[in-house]
Amino acid sequence: MTEPVEPNSFRAGPDKEGYFGIFGGRYVAETLMPLILDLEQAYNESKEDPEFKAELENLGKHYTGRPSPLYFAEGLTKHLGGAKIYFKRDELNHTGSHKINNCLGQILLARKMGKTRIIAETGAGQHGVATATVAAKFGYPCVVYMGKTDIERQSPNVFRMKLLGAEIVPVTAGAGTLKDAMNEALRDWVTNVEDTYYIIGTAAGPHPYPELVRDFQSVIGQEVREQIMEAEGRLPDMLVAAVGGGSNAIGLFHPFLDDRQVQIVGVEAGGLGLDGEEHCASLSAGKPGVLHGNRTFLLQNDDGQILEGHSISAGLDYPGIGPEHSWLKDTGRVDYVPIMDDEALEAFQLLCKVEGIIPALEPSHALAEVIKRAPKMDKDQIIVMNLCGRGDKDVFTVGKALGFDL
Amino acid sequence: MTQSRIDTRFAELKEEGRPALVTFVMAGDPDYDTSLDILKSLPSAGADVMEIGMPFSDPMADGPAIQLAGQRALKAGQDMHKTLQMVREFRSGDKDTPIVLMGYYNPIYIYGNEQFLADAREAGVDGLIIVDLPPEADEELCVPAIKLGLNFIRLATPTTDDDRLPQVLHNTSGFVYYVSITGITGAAAPNTTKVAAAVNRIKRSTELPVAVGFGVKSVEQAQVIGEVADGVVVGSALVSEIAANLDGNGETACRAVTNLVSELAVGLRSTKLKKSA
Incomplete structure (x- = not known):
């Protein structure tokens, strides 16, 4: 693949045929x-x-409960001792995500x-x-x-x-x-x-x-822009969100794509590690292919057969990824990193204890990345993480992983 | 374009005044050797045109019978190189029977489009049916395939309306594959009255032969469809014969498939094509 030319805007896609660079399209x-x-x-x-x-x-206002709060996670911020951490609380939406x-x-x-x-x-x-x-x-x-x-x-x-x-x-x-x-x-x-x-x-x-x-989810990022301006008077230094297919992440990221000072990080499910096939990190470990109507990064073998992947989080357990994320990876605008099952589990438990919030396992992956990055950042820097789902549905999975008999 | 094996075969059958029996089996199902034996036995059993499935892990347009056939093939170690090798081996003993590879785009894309087309041509493939490549994506594989002299056979469906039909027919060669139902392979039996009307509609817009498939299971169905179409495609019923004979050795499965193909062929040879309205 040739090195993509940096576009004038990262928010102009897709083109009229539905492509973001070489990704997307209509393969049906x-x-x-x-x-x-x-x-x-x-x-x-x-x-x-x-x-x-x-x-x-x-x-959105009366049924879902929008806007969802942008919450300053003071307890977690203190615990990690670095950047200020805000959660976009889409887990408070009606239906829990x-x-x-x-x-x-x-x-x-x-x-x-x-x-x-x-x-x-x-x-x-x-x-x-x-x-x-x-x-x-x-x-x-x-x-x-x-x-x-x-x-x-x-x-x-x-x-x-x-x-x-x-x-x-x-x-x-x-x-x-x-x-x-x-x-x-x-x-x-x-x-x-x-x-x-x-x-x-x-x-x-x-x-x-x-x-x-993406457009229906972009309400997340649009609200964050307004809310962070109100809270801090400036845009955040970093956005972090979990990526399965990538809808919560693109919803948060898209309104900020042209604000180049905002670093953007997508977190994939690293499962049991990227060495074997027990993960769902299609961007970190897959290659472009065509599945489910679009060209995008996919976990696949040398014959183009799609692999199943694995994640402790059922919501991230998908061998593909939205095509816009593939393009954002290729252009270098967004960094995509894997988080392993056990790191997500630890993050899940930490948030319960320091903030009194039970997160879903999907944003627990994003949280694990925040836990790695925040301590290395200055105290006046700001991270906004999308807390895209609540963890009630996951307590049995987590209980089992931790050896509790529920 | 020079006349392909597909063109020649349909022209011969038109002379004879009977519809083509188009068979579909999955390459490598249930294993390479049996699958090759089945291919080799199909022409003498009465297959006029052979579609060979390229197995894919995620066959979105296929019903359970062909899904399972693909899974059996992949489990037995089939891949694109072996599928092309199978065509090569078949072709060394049969220079006339047209072969159409049918499947999904990703295994081709990963093989490399140019390399795939060159290797398919060299192996003796005559045409391609790629389910998830609509005319909107013609530049990727269809146009290069035509340049190499391969036929690119398009699916027309009940949802392909008059506005869209010209776009679907443009760049189509060999024959047009009319999907008789909105649905997946091997599903409900098609409504023959509607199929006849649809085939006639397509024939008004193209000189190409029209073959009808999806849901054709019995000799009787094949005969009714064969009265209105230039070809009848039978796939799920054939791979189901393989599925039902996995206990025996490869010969049993091979015989079961060829028996059904013979019955269908006898039925269709007594079917005269009605002149389209």
Whole structure:
């Protein structure tokens, strides 16, 4: 690959074919292509439509509870003895994570397009819960595809989705995790293309999904800009977020991409280490390929077969990554680093003790990176970390990892 | 472009006035040797055109039968080099039967597009069907393939409307593959009335033969579709025969597949193509 030329703006993508550099695009079966083009048109109309924006903002405020607080983590800051640490508290959102931001936006698109049935894939179950929630609120039948392995390790979220009226379809193909759930959701979509809207949960998939998911999640970064100006009178020195598919991270990062003084760090799931195959660090250890409708960094073998990967966090357990992150890595604008399962577990426990916040395992990866970096920084420097999900769903997983019998 | 084996074969069948039997099996399913034996036995059993699947870990457009076929092949150690080698070995004994490689883009992209096209051409491949490369991505593989003299066969689907059809047909050669249902391979049986209307619609826009696939399982279905289309594709039903005969040695699976192909071929040879409206 040739060295990419640094763009004038990091916020201009994607181009009209859906590419960020060489990444992104629309690699889907012909059956889906007309629908993807319809979706693009519906989204382009909606983003210019003041009524659409007003409705989404209103839902964000009164249903989700936006803006989420930007919280100065004084206890953790003191404990680490370096940079000031702020958390963007999207874990306080209705449904317990940032996923609801995107689901509300997409359900409005589904309604606009006249679709009558909602499907989704889910890994940790956070996106499944958020999708089941908006489907319930707007009165749509909802089918959620979830890997069998994930169903076992995220049982509280499975029950939540059922309470919300969704049908959960266990996926046994492959290792029964997020990638397999996404394959099965795509198979449903191609079969029920007339009436079904597929709410993709992360900033990946065929264009325009990476763009529209990013835009719906960018409310995170936009609020942070205002809130940090109010709190500190300046932009932060560093942003940190966990990256699975990358929706919470791109939501935080995107409004800051052209502020070159802001260092940006994405944290991948290093699993049991990058030496073997027991990790999900597609940017750190993968290479570009084509899967699920887009070209992006993927964990794969020499024959182009996709690997399953591993992470203690079901939400990061995906062998790909949103295409915009691949481009941001290639251009060098964002640093991507891996955090191992055991580091995330330690960070999880530390936050419970010093801040009284039980984080999800996904942002616990981001937190572990903050724990490494903050002590090396000056006390007047500022880190903002996206605390994108709460940890209630993970207490069983963590308990098991720590040897407790719950 | 010079006439390809695919063009020649469809022209011959048009003379005979009967539809082509297009078979699909997965390369390396259940293992390399059995799979090669199956390929070698297909033409004499009655396959007119052979599609060979390139196994992929994440076959998003395929139903359970072909998913499992791909998994069996990968588990047995199949990869792109072996798939091309299999074509090479087949071609050394059969110079006439057209071979179409079918699959997903990533294994080709990782092999290297240029290298893949050159090696496929050299091995004796005649055409490609890449499920997840729509016309919007033609510059990546389709146009270079055509330049090398390979046919690039496009899927048209029930959702391909009149506005989009010209774009789908542009750069398509060999034949057009009409996907008879909105769905995955091996799923519900197609509604033959709708299929007939769709095939006629496509034929009004192109001189190319139109083959119909997805969901064709029985001789009866094949015959009904064969009355309106230039070719009938049978895939899931064939790989299911392999799945049902894994206990025996390779010969059992091979015989089961060729028996079904023979039945389909006999059925289709008695089917006369109705002149399109």
